[in-house]
Amino acid sequence: MKELRSTPRAALASRRGRLAAALVGVPALFASGRPIGRNYPANPYPFRASSHFLYFAGASLEDAWLLCEGEETTLFLAPPPPDDALWHGPSPSREAIAEALAVEVRPLDELARTVAGRNVTTVPVQDLATRATQEKLLARSLEHPSERDERLLDAIIALRLVHDAAAIAELRAAAVPTEAGHRAAMAATRAGVPEHAIRAAFDGAFFAQGAAGHAYSPIVTVHGEVLHSHSYDNVLAEGDLLLADVGAESAGGFACDVTRVWPVSGRFSSTQRELYELVLASQEAAIVASVPGARWRDVHLVAARVIAEGLVALGILRGDPAELVADGVHALFFPHGVGHLLGLDVHDMEDLGDHAGYAPGRTRSDQFGLSYLRLDRDLAPGMAVTVEPGFYQVPAILEDPRLRALAGDRLDRDRLARFSDVRGIRIEDDVLVTPRGNEVLTAAIPKGPAEIEAAVGR
Amino acid sequence: MKELRSTPRAALASRRGRLAAALVGVPALFASGRPIGRNYPANPYPFRASSHFLYFAGASLEDAWLLCEGEETTLFLAPPPPDDALWHGPSPSREAIAEALAVEVRPLDELARTVAGRNVTTVPVQDLATRATQEKLLARSLEHPSERDERLLDAIIALRLVHDAAAIAELRAAAVPTEAGHRAAMAATRAGVPEHAIRAAFDGAFFAQGAAGHAYSPIVTVHGEVLHSHSYDNVLAEGDLLLADVGAESAGGFACDVTRVWPVSGRFSSTQRELYELVLASQEAAIVASVPGARWRDVHLVAARVIAEGLVALGILRGDPAELVADGVHALFFPHGVGHLLGLDVHDMEDLGDHAGYAPGRTRSDQFGLSYLRLDRDLAPGMAVTVEPGFYQVPAILEDPRLRALAGDRLDRDRLARFSDVRGIRIEDDVLVTPRGNEVLTAAIPKGPAEIEAAVGR
Numbered sequence: 048m049k050e051l052r053s054t055p056r057a058a059l060a061s062r063r064g065r066l067a068a069a070l071v072g073v074p075a076l077f078a079s080g081r082p083i084g085r086n087y088p089a090n091p092y093p094f095r096a097s098s099h100f101l102y103f104a105g106a107s108l109e110d111a112w113l114l115c116e117g118e119e120t121t122l123f124l125a126p127p128p129p130d131d132a133l134w135h136g137p138s139p140s141r142e143a144i145a146e147a148l149a150v151e152v153r154p155l156d157e158l159a160r161t162v163a164g165r166n167v168t169t170v171p172v173q174d175l176a177t178r179a180t181q182e183k184l185l186a187r188s189l190e191h192p193s194e195r196d197e198r199l200l201d202a203i204i205a206l207r208l209v210h211d212a213a214a215i216a217e218l219r220a221a222a223v224p225t226e227a228g229h230r231a232a233m234a235a236t237r238a239g240v241p242e243h244a245i246r247a248a249f250d251g252a253f254f255a256q257g258a259a260g261h262a263y264s265p266i267v268t269v270h271g272e273v274l275h276s277h278s279y280d281n282v283l284a285e286g287d288l289l290l291a292d293v294g295a296e297s298a299g300g301f302a303c304d305v306t307r308v309w310p311v312s313g314r315f316s317s318t319q320r321e322l323y324e325l326v327l328a329s330q331e332a333a334i335v336a337s338v339p340g341a342r343w344r345d346v347h348l349v350a351a352r353v354i355a356e357g358l359v360a361l362g363i364l365r366g367d368p369a370e371l372v373a374d375g376v377h378a379l380f381f382p383h384g385v386g387h388l389l390g391l392d393v394h395d396m397e398d399l400g401d402h403a404g405y406a407p408g409r410t411r412s413d414q415f416g417l418s419y420l421r422l423d424r425d426l427a428p429g430m431a432v433t434v435e436p437g438f439y440q441v442p443a444i445l446e447d448p449r450l451r452a453l454a455g456d457r458l459d460r461d462r463l464a465r466f467s468d469v470r471g472i473r474i475e476d477d478v479l480v481t482p483r484g485n486e487v488l489t490a491a492i493p494k495g496p497a498e499i500e501a502a503v504g505r
Numbered sequence: 506m507k508e509l510r511s512t513p514r515a516a517l518a519s520r521r522g523r524l525a526a527a528l529v530g531v532p533a534l535f536a537s538g539r540p541i542g543r544n545y546p547a548n549p550y551p552f553r554a555s556s557h558f559l560y561f562a563g564a565s566l567e568d569a570w571l572l573c574e575g576e577e578t579t580l581f582l583a584p585p586p587p588d589d590a591l592w593h594g595p596s597p598s599r600e601a602i603a604e605a606l607a608v609e610v611r612p613l614d615e616l617a618r619t620v621a622g623r624n625v626t627t628v629p630v631q632d633l634a635t636r637a638t639q640e641k642l643l644a645r646s647l648e649h650p651s652e653r654d655e656r657l658l659d660a661i662i663a664l665r666l667v668h669d670a671a672a673i674a675e676l677r678a679a680a681v682p683t684e685a686g687h688r689a690a691m692a693a694t695r696a697g698v699p700e701h702a703i704r705a706a707f708d709g710a711f712f713a714q715g716a717a718g719h720a721y722s723p724i725v726t727v728h729g730e731v732l733h734s735h736s737y738d739n740v741l742a743e744g745d746l747l748l749a750d751v752g753a754e755s756a757g758g759f760a761c762d763v764t765r766v767w768p769v770s771g772r773f774s775s776t777q778r779e780l781y782e783l784v785l786a787s788q789e790a791a792i793v794a795s796v797p798g799a800r801w802r803d804v805h806l807v808a809a810r811v812i813a814e815g816l817v818a819l820g821i822l823r824g825d826p827a828e829l830v831a832d833g834v835h836a837l838f839f840p841h842g843v844g845h846l847l848g849l850d851v852h853d854m855e856d857l858g859d860h861a862g863y864a865p866g867r868t869r870s871d872q873f874g875l876s877y878l879r880l881d882r883d884l885a886p887g888m889a890v891t892v893e894p895g896f897y898q899v900p901a902i903l904e905d906p907r908l909r910a911l912a913g914d915r916l917d918r919d920r921l922a923r924f925s926d927v928r929g930i931r932i933e934d935d936v937l938v939t940p941r942g943n944e945v946l947t948a949a950i951p952k953g954p955a956e957i958e959a960a961v962g963r
Contacts, residue, residue, distance in 0.1 A: 083541055084631045085553060086849070087856040090721050092550045093735070095543060132901030133840060136731035173542045175633035247709030254701035254737065263548050273594035277551070279712060382591060391544070398545040443590035 051139045052298045054105035056149045058213035062103055062206060067117050069202035073195055074116035074167045077103055078181055080174040081110045097172045098391035101300045102207060105148045112158055122150040123158040159184055168199040173398065204403050207390055209429035214390065215479065217301035218431055218488055224256035224295035225303040226492045232291055233502040238311050242267045242279035249293050258295035262302035263393045266292035271308065271471020272439040274383060287311045288319055290471055302393040304433050305489050306475035313505030315496055318466045322438050323496060325357035329436040330474045333385055337434060338484050343422045347385040350436040351377045362462040376454055378416025379444055386433040387421035389477055394421055428482045435475030509597045510756045512563035514607045516671035520561055520664060525575050527660035531653055532574035532625045535561055536639055538632040539568045551718065555630045556849035559758045560665060563606045570616055580608040581616040617642055626657040631856065662861050665848055667887035672848065673937065675759035676889055676946055682714035682753040683761040684950045690749055691960040696769050700725045700737035707751050716753035720760035721851045724750035729766065729929020730897040732841060745769045746777055748929055760851040762891050763947050764933035771963030773954055776924045780896050781954060783815035787894040788932045791843050795892060796942050801880045805843040808894040809835045820920040834912055836874025837902055844891040845879035847935055852879055886940045893933030
């Protein structure tokens with residue numbers, strides 16, 4: 048029997064009730080999507096329902112459609128193909144689904160006439176085949192949201208931005224396999240093995256701890272300066288730092304997102320330790336700043352300021368740290384944003400573009416570095432964010448003429464050359480904003496240099 | 506630097522030359538496809554190029570378009586985004602790609618005017634966003650192939666059906682991590698661990714042996730009677746058989762597809778051994794029959810006949826084995842086909858429907874069991890197939906009124922009840938047809954009961 052993992056009914060009732068209140072009678076339709084063929088239809092990628100559907104429906108079901116209208120919630124389901132039980136085993140009955148998800152279940156072929164001619168709002172899913180069905184059902188293009196759709200998006204964002212108890216429980220659940228994975232990966236590290244082998248240590252621990260899988264394509268690399276590296280072919284060498292940005296997805300579909308960096312030898316060199324401690328100080332300052340009412344761009348600038356001060360202290364940069372940050376010179380080494388929303392998506396609700404990440408009236412900066420900030424809202428209790436500053440020596444940046452000119456003689460390249468055994472460091476945790484400050488959901492994963500060295504062992 | 510793994514230039518030249526000869530001047534356009542967002546665009550599934558593109562282009566490149574026209578082969582590539590080197594590291598240069606793949610490389614924005622107004626043939630890719638671009642470029646719907654497209658399909662099928670030396674080398678390469686995975690999984694098996702843990706043993710061995718990943722969603726289950734089981738939550742118990750249908754994808758994108766079944770305890774029970782040996786005998790007979798000139802449906806019927814004879818000998822079925830097979834009674838226990846084509850796809854070229862699997866003039870049977878046969882061609886040297894008979898006790902079949910009536914008193918349910926510790930057995934190898942017979946590409950993976958028991962250990 049395929050297990051039906053579901054969100055508690057009370058949480059679903061509350062989410063749907065608040066959605067109904069925001070929409071005042073306008074019906075909203077959420078599609079779960081369909082499996083996507085990898086090279087042919089019968090060889091699909093592992094199915095995962097659309098996050099908006101998951102949030103309100105409460106379980107990951109294929110080709111399922113949730114219609115929320117005032118107090119009524121109806122789930123439209125295709126009948127299983129005649130030979131489904133042969134290939135896929137027994138499925139939960141419609142009655143069991145109706146009971147678990149607190150919905151009325153109706154056959155999918157009734158959906159078209161139920162929504163026909165009515166002004167139903169929706170959010171387009173990623174899967175284009177399902178999106179085409181959405182457009183056909185609603186008899187309109189979903190390329191741009193209608194005014195009513197915008198109201199739906201606002202309502203969804205207001206709900207998903209502030210995690211309820213059920214969502215927080217899922218975020219905590221995702222942290223458990225993530226911790227096990229990072230510990231297993233640290234313990235498996237030794238010179239001579241390929242990055243593949245360390246990645247495999249994560250896989251094993253994740254599954255063993257009940258994760259649904261990876262929340263995103265894992266980064267496991269001795270080339271931490273490649274920010275989104277997705278190959279695992281390098282062989283670990285004694286003097287390398289290994290960067291692992293790897294997080295599990297909970298059974299309910301929520302993400303964990305954690306980066307740790309550790310020395311392959313089990314011991315940081317003095318230069319590695321200096322920069323590691325600098326990034327750690329930056330991260331700790333940013334976490335301290337991540338409290339209710341704080342504007343996220345300011346949290347980013349706190350992290351940047353610590354990095355700039357540290358690089359001046361190490362002699363890599365020259366000048367006034369405040370001015371270096373204002374000019375964006377720190378971004379030569381810390382080019383990305385300090386973090387992003389976290390929830391059912393790793394970059395939560397990024398399918399809505401900056402609609403979710405940026406507060407009304409705020410837009411992206413066009414300064415190099417700051418332009419990559421995915422979030423600029425004021426923090427509030429219940430929001431979850433990642434906090435992840437870094438230090439990287441990216442050739443494409445350090446050799447860029449425009450950025451060379453920006454730095455000018457404020458960058459001491461001779462001094463920088465002393466730190467050549469540091470290609471990339473990022474330290475990332477998941478932070479839940481609480482009424483009185485915050486809680487680091489991933490605090491159990493080794494992070495201090497001594498803790499890291501002990502976990503790698505040797 | 507992202508590595509460019511590529512097919513040998515001589516193989517590419519030969520494939521393209523034979524394609525050109527078949528198309529007599531008609532240009533053919535192959536799209537690689539684009540990464541597909543999982544829940545938002547920046548969180549894609551691991552990219553894999555379309556198999557047809559891979560076959561003729563020789564490397565897995567994103568949003569790349571190959572135009573083959575007579576002697577000329579042009580690869581149209583989008584320029585990398587300005588900050589690509591920051592996020593993804595340095596890429597192979599256009600010159601390096603042109604040299605490795607023996608193509609002229611041109612900017613993607615020249616493609617539209619190159620194909621405009623010309624009668625270009627193509628094959629639609631799975632990725633619908635790219636398919637929409639294909640339709641726009643060629644200014645026609647790809648819902649049904651045109652007459653020229655049909656000619657292209659015939660040419661592709663003729664080529665990909667009979668593997669060249671480069672393809673055979675890739676099939677052999679895919680078998681290496683697959684063997685390591687099955688051995689690691691057998692050695693990791695013990696009562697009390699979840700299926701997850703055994704699946705993880707495959708992952709680790711695959712990556713360590715240089716596989717690109719899994720060729721398909723792995724099946725690792727103590728419920729072998731669920732033919733396409735894709736959850737891993739059951740805990741292994743002492744008396745269980747574990748079924749693992751797991752194959753690696755080679756670095757060049759070719760598939761391996763292997764099923765083994767082993768006892769969790771390390772020892773087959775007497776009933777498990779009887780049925781295991783029966784399925785093994787069926788598989789061995791089908792392999793012996795898989796020689797040039799043999800019709801695949803006959804190979805299937807050879808396997809079915811051995812199963813029927815064995816079930817009569819064990820007292821589970823009654824009657825004349827030939828008649829039981831003709832009536833499809835064996836299919837109550839062996840409901841699927843004996844195998845399928847294997848190549849760049851696990852079910853090779855299944856994106857073309859039965860066009861690839863069924864010889865002209867042959868169509869699917871509507872008899873239960875035989876209707877699932879994915880292949881009905883005459884074998885020829887260079888073809889690769891899976892050979893995978895099985896025995897299952899599927900409740901949905903054994904309780905089906907129509908199938909109960911078909912079996913009537915030819916099924917001895919009391920006798921069958923004695924074999925209740927066998928839920929599902931399948932034994933699957935990959936077979937390359939050779940001029941003088943065949944070669945089992947996956948022969949190194951333990952299969953005989955004694956070998957299996959030794960590999961599980963205890």
